[in-house]
Amino acid sequence: MELFKLDPGLAIWTWIAFGILFFILWKFAFPVLIGNIKEREKLIAKSVDDADEIEKRLKEINIEYAEIIKKARTEADGILLETRKESDLLKRKLLLKAEEEAADIVIQIKDKMSKEREALLLALQGEIADFVCNTSAQIVETSFTSEKDHDWAMELVKTL
Amino acid sequence: MRVRLHYSIKIIVVLILIMVVSPAFANDEGDDVSGTLFHHVLNGNEITLFPGTPVIILPYGISVHGFMLFLSVVIIAGLFLFSIKKGVRKPRGMAVFLESIVIFVRDDIVYPIMGREKGEGWLAFFSTLFIFLSTINLLGLIPAFKTATGNINVTSALAIMVFLLMFIIGIKNLGLFRFFKNLYPEGVSPGIGIFVTFLEFFGLFTKSIVLSLRLFANMFAGHLAILSFLVLIFVINPFFGFVAVPFAVFTYTLEVLVALLQAFVFTLLSCIFIMMTSTPEGEQ
Numbered sequence: 308m309e310l311f312k313l314d315p316g317l318a319i320w321t322w323i324a325f326g327i328l329f330f331i332l333w334k335f336a337f338p339v340l341i342g343n344i345k346e347r348e349k350l351i352a353k354s355v356d357d358a359d360e361i362e363k364r365l366k367e368i369n370i371e372y373a374e375i376i377k378k379a380r381t382e383a384d385g386i387l388l389e390t391r392k393e394s395d396l397l398k399r400k401l402l403l404k405a406e407e408e409a410a411d412i413v414i415q416i417k418d419k420m421s422k423e424r425e426a427l428l429l430a431l432q433g434e435i436a437d438f439v440c441n442t443s444a445q446i447v448e449t450s451f452t453s454e455k456d457h458d459w460a461m462e463l464v465k466t467l
Numbered sequence: 468m469r470v471r472l473h474y475s476i477k478i479i480v481v482l483i484l485i486m487v488v489s490p491a492f493a494n495d496e497g498d499d500v501s502g503t504l505f506h507h508v509l510n511g512n513e514i515t516l517f518p519g520t521p522v523i524i525l526p527y528g529i530s531v532h533g534f535m536l537f538l539s540v541v542i543i544a545g546l547f548l549f550s551i552k553k554g555v556r557k558p559r560g561m562a563v564f565l566e567s568i569v570i571f572v573r574d575d576i577v578y579p580i581m582g583r584e585k586g587e588g589w590l591a592f593f594s595t596l597f598i599f600l601s602t603i604n605l606l607g608l609i610p611a612f613k614t615a616t617g618n619i620n621v622t623s624a625l626a627i628m629v630f631l632l633m634f635i636i637g638i639k640n641l642g643l644f645r646f647f648k649n650l651y652p653e654g655v656s657p658g659i660g661i662f663v664t665f666l667e668f669f670g671l672f673t674k675s676i677v678l679s680l681r682l683f684a685n686m687f688a689g690h691l692a693i694l695s696f697l698v699l700i701f702v703i704n705p706f707f708g709f710v711a712v713p714f715a716v717f718t719y720t721l722e723v724l725v726a727l728l729q730a731f732v733f734t735l736l737s738c739i740f741i742m743m744t745s746t747p748e749g750e751q
Binding site: 310311313314315316317318319320321322324325327328329331332333335336337339340341342343344346347350 | 543621
């Protein structure tokens with residue numbers, strides 16, 4: 308049958324054709340092609356590794372950042388608390404000082420006032436005494452007409 | 468809707484043209500349908516590039532199938548040598564296509580079966596086999612060309628090559644005694660063991676024969692199917708073209724798929740067979 312007719316020549320040509328093609332590709336094409344593919348795969352693998360490394364570093368940085376933020380927040384809270392304590396203390400001190408100063412001022416004023424009052428009282432007493440004396444002198448001058456009364460009155464005034 | 472109508476009119480015009488023109492190119496053999504069919508499929512030394520043009524007779528007794536083999540060698544070698552350049556980081560055009568074929572063979576055939584270490588040495592061989600078969604199969608789909616793999620001698624030659632490699636690599640890797648011991652099943656009585664070894668040994672032959680027949684039958688039958696549909700136009704009625712041509716076009720499209728699929732199957736099975744015979748059973 309024509310369909311299954313043996314043709315050893317064609318079989319040999321098939322081997323020769325395949326052999327030639329395999330030799331050409333194996334010798335000239337595949338080393339270059341496979342080399343290019345490998346080089347590109349290495350480059351891709353390196354890029355992927357680099358990307359992984361960057362991602363890892365980024366995660367670390369994020370963690371560090373979060374830690375720094377947390378630490379800063381804690382420090383800020385501490386500073387705020389400390390400041391608040393210090394300000395309270397300062398406020399209390401200032402208040403005490405102000406109270407003390409106010410008390411001193413009050414005492415000073417009171418002293419001054421009492422001194423002034425005493426001075427005023429003394430002055431008033433002098434004025435009153437003068438007034439009484441003058442008044443008495445006038446009364447004596449007007450009322451005691453006799454010599455005897457006048458003397459008595461003068462004597463009395465001298466005793467005052 | 469208008470566009471669809473436009474295409475439908477074009478298709479009908481083409482079909483009518485085929486029906487009107489086709490009887491003019493009918494073979495002189497007339498009623499000998501099988502002769503006409505086989506004339507287009509079987510090997511010879513005549514090529515008709517276009518219907519109606521003179522027949523080209525190949526010189527020095529070169530057959531069409533032999534010519535197709537060397538044409539595919541020239542095409543493949545040319546494509547590889549002109550498009551693959553050293554140190555190109557971003558390949559373009561044909562280089563991308565060729566690289567993707569080699570990567571496909573590597574990642575879907577060689578490495579999964581043989582492993583990275585062993586497969587690296589075999590990549591060139593199986594890539595060449597796959598590209599060679601695909602090119603021959605696809606060249607046969609071009610009108611006026613013939614499919615060399617539709618010839619049992621071509622597929623047998625390739626299958627014999629695989630068969631010899633199975634033996635040579637198997638014996639080289641395992642040694643003669645272990646090669647045959649590899650065929651002997653574990654845990655059975657000696658009688659059954661020898662019988663199974665005998666079957667396994669002949670299985671190596673049948674595997675190669677089946678490898679050859681599968682490729683041949685698929686490629687031959689596909690072309691025969693296309694031609695059979697077209698011959699029906701001459702045999703039954705020119706108006707049968709309305710049915711025959713769409714069927715032929717469908718089968719032709721299917722043939723493109725079959726051409727690539729059969730190249731893949733042949734390469735895959737060759738790889739499996741070589742790996743099976745060259746690796747101890749426990750390590751397979």
